[in-house]
Amino acid sequence: MAKITLNVDGKSHTIDADPDMPLLYALRDDLQMNNPRFGCGLAQCGACTVHLNGQPIRSCVTPVSSVGDAKVVTMAGLGTPEKPHPIQAAYVEEQVPQCGYCINGWVMTAAALLNNKKKPTDDEIKQALTGLKCRCGTHVNIMRAVRRAAEMMG
Amino acid sequence: MTKMEKTSTFTRRSLLQAGGALVISIGSPIGIDTVLGISAAHAQGTKPPLTPDQLSSFIAIDAEGKVSAFFGKMDMGQGLFTAIGQMVAEELDVPFKSVKVIMGDTATSVNQGGASGSTGIQNGGKQMRVAAAEARRVLVEMAAQKLNVPAEQLTVIDGVVQAKSDPAKRATYAELIGGRYFNVQLDWNKQMGNLLYAPGKAEPKKPSEYKIVGKPLPREDIAPIVYCETPYSTDIRRPGMLHARMIRPAVAGATPVKVDESSIKDIPGAKVYQENGFLAVLADKEWDAIKASQQLKVQWSDAKPPFPDQAKLFDHIRNTPARKNELEGKPIGDVDTAFKNAARVIEAEYEWPFQSHACMGPACATVEIQGDQVTCWTGSQKPHYVQNGISRTIGVPLDKVRSIWVVGPGSYGRSDADDAAMDAAVLAKAMGRPVRVQYTREQGTGWDPKGPASIHRARAAIDANGNINAYEFFSKGFSRNDVNTNGSQPFDTLAGHFRGIGLRSGDNFGIPAEAYVFANKKTSWETIAPFLDRASPLRTSHLRDPVGPQVHFASESFMDEVAAALNVDPVELRLRYLKNPRDIAVIKAAAEKADWKPRTSPRKDQSGNTVTGRGLAYARRNGTLVAIALEVDVDRPTGKIWVRRVTVAHDCGQIINPIGLQHTLEGNVIQGISRAIWEEVKFDNKAVTSVDWLTYPILDITETPERVDVVALDHPDLPPTGAGEATMRPLAAAIANAVFDATGVRIRRAPLTPERVRAAMS
Numbered sequence: 001m002a003k004i005t006l007n008v009d010g011k012s013h014t015i016d017a018d019p020d021m022p023l024l025y026a027l028r029d030d031l032q033m034n035n036p037r038f039g040c041g042l043a044q045c046g047a048c049t050v051h052l053n054g055q056p057i058r059s060c061v062t063p064v065s066s067v068g069d070a071k072v073v074t075m076a077g078l079g080t081p082e083k084p085h086p087i088q089a090a091y092v093e094e095q096v097p098q099c100g101y102c103i104n105g106w107v108m109t110a111a112a113l114l115n116n117k118k119k120p121t122d123d124e125i126k127q128a129l130t131g132l133k134c135r136c137g138t139h140v141n142i143m144r145a146v147r148r149a150a151e152m153m154g
Numbered sequence: 155m156t157k158m159e160k161t162s163t164f165t166r167r168s169l170l171q172a173g174g175a176l177v178i179s180i181g182s183p184i185g186i187d188t189v190l191g192i193s194a195a196h197a198q199g200t201k202p203p204l205t206p207d208q209l210s211s212f213i214a215i216d217a218e219g220k221v222s223a224f225f226g227k228m229d230m231g232q233g234l235f236t237a238i239g240q241m242v243a244e245e246l247d248v249p250f251k252s253v254k255v256i257m258g259d260t261a262t263s264v265n266q267g268g269a270s271g272s273t274g275i276q277n278g279g280k281q282m283r284v285a286a287a288e289a290r291r292v293l294v295e296m297a298a299q300k301l302n303v304p305a306e307q308l309t310v311i312d313g314v315v316q317a318k319s320d321p322a323k324r325a326t327y328a329e330l331i332g333g334r335y336f337n338v339q340l341d342w343n344k345q346m347g348n349l350l351y352a353p354g355k356a357e358p359k360k361p362s363e364y365k366i367v368g369k370p371l372p373r374e375d376i377a378p379i380v381y382c383e384t385p386y387s388t389d390i391r392r393p394g395m396l397h398a399r400m401i402r403p404a405v406a407g408a409t410p411v412k413v414d415e416s417s418i419k420d421i422p423g424a425k426v427y428q429e430n431g432f433l434a435v436l437a438d439k440e441w442d443a444i445k446a447s448q449q450l451k452v453q454w455s456d457a458k459p460p461f462p463d464q465a466k467l468f469d470h471i472r473n474t475p476a477r478k479n480e481l482e483g484k485p486i487g488d489v490d491t492a493f494k495n496a497a498r499v500i501e502a503e504y505e506w507p508f509q510s511h512a513c514m515g516p517a518c519a520t521v522e523i524q525g526d527q528v529t530c531w532t533g534s535q536k537p538h539y540v541q542n543g544i545s546r547t548i549g550v551p552l553d554k555v556r557s558i559w560v561v562g563p564g565s566y567g568r569s570d571a572d573d574a575a576m577d578a579a580v581l582a583k584a585m586g587r588p589v590r591v592q593y594t595r596e597q598g599t600g601w602d603p604k605g606p607a608s609i610h611r612a613r614a615a616i617d618a619n620g621n622i623n624a625y626e627f628f629s630k631g632f633s634r635n636d637v638n639t640n641g642s643q644p645f646d647t648l649a650g651h652f653r654g655i656g657l658r659s660g661d662n663f664g665i666p667a668e669a670y671v672f673a674n675k676k677t678s679w680e681t682i683a684p685f686l687d688r689a690s691p692l693r694t695s696h697l698r699d700p701v702g703p704q705v706h707f708a709s710e711s712f713m714d715e716v717a718a719a720l721n722v723d724p725v726e727l728r729l730r731y732l733k734n735p736r737d738i739a740v741i742k743a744a745a746e747k748a749d750w751k752p753r754t755s756p757r758k759d760q761s762g763n764t765v766t767g768r769g770l771a772y773a774r775r776n777g778t779l780v781a782i783a784l785e786v787d788v789d790r791p792t793g794k795i796w797v798r799r800v801t802v803a804h805d806c807g808q809i810i811n812p813i814g815l816q817h818t819l820e821g822n823v824i825q826g827i828s829r830a831i832w833e834e835v836k837f838d839n840k841a842v843t844s845v846d847w848l849t850y851p852i853l854d855i856t857e858t859p860e861r862v863d864v865v866a867l868d869h870p871d872l873p874p875t876g877a878g879e880a881t882m883r884p885l886a887a888a889i890a891n892a893v894f895d896a897t898g899v900r901i902r903r904a905p906l907t908p909e910r911v912r913a914a915m916s
Binding site: 017018021022025028029032033034035037038039040041042044045047074075076079080081084088091092095096097098099100101102103107122126127129130131132133134135136137138139140141142143 | 230231372373376377379381382384385388389391397439440441444445513514515561562563564565566592594595813817820821822823824825826828846847848852853855856859860862
């Protein structure tokens with residue numbers, strides 16, 4: 001066990017944890033956050049995605065001890081109803097989710113794409129999102145939402 | 155049965171007298187506080203019982219005039235919160251935003267069957283509609299007494315009853331009943347579940363009067379998901395809760411012979427619970443439970459499950475004696491004679507594999523027992539049956555169990571969710587503490603109930619003029635119900651099986667749902683026994699559109715084969731044998747939107763690596779009709795299919811919410827393509843080996859069609875039917891037909907993976 005300090009959504013938290021424990025369980029179990037989510041524990045689906053210094057990572061396979069002082073941003077920290085990230089606003093506008101369990105992967109990965117790339121093409125969007133899973137099959141709507149968010153971001 | 159209504163006359167005097175019987179504050183209409191308030195009210199005997207013959211079981215109006223609609227079905231992401239709210243608001247003449255739909259809690263809603271067979275609107279909405287209409291009628295009667303104006307001279311605008319001739323004579327719903335329960339009896343048909351129906355005296359509105367039904371209102375439950383305000387079934391945390399992981403055998407049928415508890419003694423607070431083959435580890439911290447599950451040393455019994463080589467699966471189905479055979483659908487004419495006299499017989503056989511629910515996350519459930527009261531939070535789409543299941547599994551009275559549906563990681567039928575709820579109940583009782591069971595990915599995909607594998611034979615007798623004179627369709631496969639569609643019985647869940655109760659496989663399959671008119675026609679099926687009579691990773695149950703994709707992959711591929719053999723355009727062939735205008739209309743609508751030009755398949759004008767083809771297929775489902783026309787690209791060197799463009803023409807009668815319908819159909823299209831070209835449960839002679847997203851791949855975002863068009867045919871004057879599954883039916887056949895059109899190669903075995911397509915072309 002070790003004392004580990006994490007910067008999550010702009011706040012500092014110190015937890016006592018096994019250094020090998022994945023970041024996901026620090027967020028869900030120690031910090032009692034409902035997002036990100038457990039989908040596979042194998043970095044195969046994206047449901048656990050958070051930003052680490054702006055880059056999307058799979059928190060289910062990221063040891064909590066490897067985070068260091070990097071800034072962790074979850075979907076809750078990405079935006080709020082009052083101040084949404086454009087991809088969140090677009091997700092609401094396009095009515096994307098069905099069950100919605102997969103949403104962290106798509107939103108956090110698309111946000112990172114859009115923060116770094118103006119007006120991506122459909123192919124660029126798909127390449128950025130490949131590998132993420134949505135079992136309800138909202139793919140068509142996800143594409144609509146990312147395109148819409150890209151337009152909102154100019 | 156006659157309608158009984160205690161407040162039927164509603165004289166001023168009776169209303170005043172009835173004050174005591176009617177009055178009970180319900181407070182805020184949503185949230186746990188309300189539910190607890192309602193439970194307390196129940197205990198005082200002031201609320202009418204939560205039974206289907208009470209209007210209060212469906213509709214309540216609070217002191218501000220806000221409407222709570224208590225719904226006994228569940229939304230699996232297709233927008234029922236909105237659609238049911240629209241139906242209720244419409245009948246009550248209140249603004250849509252005044253209605254809150256509360257679903258899936260056994261403390262607040264009666265069992266309307268849960269999510270089941272795409273009947274959310276078809277059956278569930280039908281009931282909510284008549285309940286809301288009855289509530290409006292009663293409120294208008296009450297207003298008539300209060301205002302001293304005959305009911306027929308009153309109208310309702312936004313929850314305000316007013317005289318048509320004098321709007322100053324008015325009474326709001328809040329004034330009339332706000333904060334009190336209805337005490338009005340409904341004419342219940344004594345059915346529970348999907349068939350429950352309990353109308354009042356009121357007639358619902360005429361569709362021509364609709365102001366809210368039919369509008370593309372957005373889902374208000376989406377923003378809370380996007381802003382992380384919606385708790386899921388994985389997010390329930392109770393004081394003193396233990397995290398549990400189940401330990402499943404690596405070889406199906408093996409049982410734990412020796413469990414070495416000392417192997418996890420270095421993990422703080424880690425515990426083992428074993429009851430026969432039911433084995434779990436638990437810990438205060440989730441990560442500790444995970445470590446314990448990885449570290450626990452277990453010696454397992456030898457087991458040799460009778461799973462055949464995967465390559466022999468369909469031979470196993472062909473060669474195994476049937477346990478049940480069923481002539482389903484009314485036979486027409488004399489098929490045998492027609493085949494004897496045929497000028498030509500066309501026949502083919504098709505194969506469909508086991509498929510997995512493979513929900514986005516493996517199931518999670520939490521159970522807490524306080525005193526004699528058991529509470530379960532479950533993602534099961536049938537929480538009322540979970541209540542039954544827990545009662546029977548851990549031996550507590552039904553009325554001491556409360557089951558609360560919390561949105562889970564997707565649900566497409568009888569998934570692993572019901573199993574997780576029972577596991578949590580067993581462990582909570584054994585441990586004396588709340589327990590949260592989270593399955594692993596491997597357990598979610600490896601041990602969920604599977605959609606059944608099957609073979610299908612179709613043949614057509616062609617007469618001398620090239621007409622289809624007889625048609626015969628036969629399916630043989632594993633039953634669709636090794637375990638039932640809900641978890642209400644211990645013999646239907648893994649907790650029961652692992653604790654020693656045998657599996658009681660039922661026998662059920664299905665036949666093509668279409669309306670082709672042939673002079674001679676016969677449809678039938680046979681089922682075979684499951685491999686194991688106990689906990690099995692290959693046990694079957696309902697997976698979205700149970701047996702629909704497999705049956706119609708075969709039947710609609712076959713229609714295409716007949717069209718090609720007779721040199722007829724596939725649309726033209728279908729239209730020759732359909733007489734019902736709605737079947738004809740969906741096919742014509744799909745063909746028109748897809749710019750379908752008459753010609754025969756296959757195309758013979760293509761060279762190069764990528765060839766393109768088109769395919770069409772159609773099906774019915776429980777009153778809904780759907781036709782799909784689509785285009786595929788086939789990459790010949792790799793065999794990879796890209797479904798480039800999809801057109802869905804869909805007729806589900808009256809449309810409640812067109813945007814919700816569109817999104818439901820688009821989701822069906824993607825999941826249907828995924829199942830048609832990627833999904834197949836793999837197994838060896840020990841266990842299921844497709845256990846994650848690498849071994850059980852689904853459609854990737856890079857494979858999204860470039861265009862999906864939905865043509866929603868609206869029939870406002872017809873009852874609404876379901877949209878959650880019908881589109882899944884014809885997709886695989888439409889794809890196989892398009893691959894044939896593109897390549898000239900007919901693939902009769904799903905899924906149409908690149909390897910299979912490449913092999914078929916070589």
